[in-house]
Amino acid sequence: MSYGLRVRDKKGKIIIDTSDRITRHAYTSVQTASSGNSGALSQLKGVLSGNFAVPVNADLTKTAHGVSRSGTTITWTSYTYGIHLSPATCVIFSFIYT
Amino acid sequence: MGYGLKIRNVNSELQIDDKYVNYVFNGQAGSFDVFGISTVALTTPSKYPPIALIQPTGGNDRVCGVFDYTYSSPNYTHIRFFSSQKFNLGSGTCPFNYRIYTVTDEMSTDAYGLRVKKADGRVVYDSGKNPFKILEVGIATVGVTYTHASHTSPYYIFSPWLSGIVGIRAGGQGPVYRLIVGLSKQSSTSVQPQSTAAAVLGVTNLDFSDFQGTTITLLVCDPNE
Numbered sequence: 019m020s021y022g023l024r025v026r027d028k029k030g031k032i033i034i035d036t037s038d039r040i041t042r043h044a045y046t047s048v049q050t051a052s053s054g055n056s057g058a059l060s061q062l063k064g065v066l067s068g069n070f071a072v073p074v075n076a077d078l079t080k081t082a083h084g085v086s087r088s089g090t091t092i093t094w095t096s097y098t099y100g101i102h103l104s105p106a107t108c109v110i111f112s113f114i115y116t
Numbered sequence: 117m118g119y120g121l122k123i124r125n126v127n128s129e130l131q132i133d134d135k136y137v138n139y140v141f142n143g144q145a146g147s148f149d150v151f152g153i154s155t156v157a158l159t160t161p162s163k164y165p166p167i168a169l170i171q172p173t174g175g176n177d178r179v180c181g182v183f184d185y186t187y188s189s190p191n192y193t194h195i196r197f198f199s200s201q202k203f204n205l206g207s208g209t210c211p212f213n214y215r216i217y218t219v220t221d222e223m224s225t226d227a228y229g230l231r232v233k234k235a236d237g238r239v240v241y242d243s244g245k246n247p248f249k250i251l252e253v254g255i256a257t258v259g260v261t262y263t264h265a266s267h268t269s270p271y272y273i274f275s276p277w278l279s280g281i282v283g284i285r286a287g288g289q290g291p292v293y294r295l296i297v298g299l300s301k302q303s304s305t306s307v308q309p310q311s312t313a314a315a316v317l318g319v320t321n322l323d324f325s326d327f328q329g330t331t332i333t334l335l336v337c338d339p340n341e
Binding site: 070 | 126129187219228229253326
């Protein structure tokens with residue numbers, strides 16, 4: 019090991035090594051059942067991320083937000099169809115993985 | 117950074133610092149093989165929303181996904197999953213595994229290892245806790261197989277579970293189907309988003325259809341068991 023951090027458990031198994039990537043939570047926001055919106059996240063500059071939404075207290079007349087990223091901005095978009103389908107409140111997540 | 121700890125790997129990618137908190141395995145994992153909704157109660161309800169990873173395990177026309185969280189102020193208390201069979205093929209079950217990850221202020225019971233805390237005392241990293249890892253993020257299209265050749269039998273997060281609605285006149289008056297898109301296992305290195313009929317929302321005298329979209333964001337994950 020030339021440099022970096024290596025951690026082992028009590029059995030000697032390597033838990034974290036010098037070349038590992040650790041997925042880190044970067045952002046959570048609860049968005050009510052309104053139209054789409056966006057947020058600028060400076061912590062996303064230069065890194066890869068996974069961005070997604072999970073509905074809260076939904077039922078089968080509710081829909082989930084779509085989430086996309088452009089640069090350091092993530093955008094969430096809702097979906098409605100007539101009287102049948104309307105957006106659920108959603109939790110928006112962003113995780114950094116590099 | 118005025119003070120604290122920041123650790124990077126050999127590629128200069130940040131591993132640990134005092135800003136980010138990891139989601140770690142909360143000890144809850146299991147399997148379902150049902151048609152409909154399955155509910156898991158969080159052993160420790162929390163003000164922080166949980167993360168659930170899923171792994172569909174069989175039947176290339178069987179679909180599943182995370183449906184929603186149950187929130188009862190001030191805590192998230194349950195996670196609900198949906199599972200079914202591809203639309204037009206019946207009402208079969210879908211077998212899948214799940215694992216749940218949460219933010220916790222509890223420290224591991226390990227006697228040694230590495231533990232890093234934020235200035236406010238919250239645990240940023242604990243070598244005795246297992247965070248999930250994102251291996252790959254891609255865009256998957258409904259009805260098209262997504263292959264992740266470098267990763268075998270992973271777990272997944274996907275978003276959104278796309279919605280659709282279809283009215284079928286059926287010679288007079290017919291049903292209004294509510295569609296939902298879940299994830300179906302195709303092989304140990306591939307999955308496919310597929311639609312299933314989740315409900316009948318009413319009846320109609322018209323033929324119509326509308327869909328939220330045709331693609332989902334797919335996160336291929338290592339559960340770090």
